[in-house]
Amino acid sequence: MNNQPRMANPAQILPQAFKGIGSLLAAINEGGLDVKTLELVGIRASQVNGCAACVQQHLEGAQAAGETVERLVGVSAWRESPYFTDPERAALALTDALTRMADAEDAVPDELWREVTKHYDERQVAALILHIAVMNMFNRINVTVREQADRPSWKQ
Template sequence: MANPAQILPDSFKGIGHLMAAVSKGGLPVATLELVALRASQLNGCSACVQSHLETLQNSGESVDRIVGVSAWGESPYFDEAERAALALTDALTRLADSHDAVPDELWREVTKHYDEKQVSALILQISTINLFNRINVTVRERADQPSWKQA
């Protein structure tokens, strides 16, 4: 099946508005891309992993940081704020894995590093990437020939 956003193009308008709002949330672009990569890894979305890998490479991120996302908890390449964002990504992407998906301790750590506008952008980024992952995995979007590069 073709990507649903191509079949129902109006659907992408709403997602586009979300993405535009996220970009104005005051988070570093690197943080937005790192959490997008992490959610995509957790969801097994190869097309999104490839896309975020390319974006991170093109923005000058080191190979150590890009590869380190998959084991961010043990990796020395992330600061405390990025670790909080990655932990929130894990929690929101794996909601069903815990009866308390976002425990108070995690919330305190996230809000220690980010203001309300940034936290909002972070939550919306993680949620939107999870939406893309679920669509792309369902329709078996190809990492080497994603529909968004074909259009």
């Protein structure tokens, strides 16, 4: 398989897009979610979507936030892993549901919604939904242009 980049990242080509993305990320960071939760969600969405550059980016962010190796490795099997709290499991379940929307008739069933809202307040839920959506957007962009995990454009 050819892993050479196809083009520069669209957010770099269209500066207004980069500004908009920056505004979304700033809003998400004001939502009151723990940075470790945000990074775990980023890792999970990126695993599901097969985006190596994003997995790498969020692994680095999670490590910088003090995540353990056990939890980082456990994200790929979070349902069976003993390392996550109930709130983190709810966030990861919502990540899976929103990332795999086409796989279910009711992408976010009421039971999942109740679990998420049991652990997070309205601002945090808003930040979580936006974060999952943005992660999926990044994954789709980066997979399409073949962003490189070992030398991503945002680090150049």
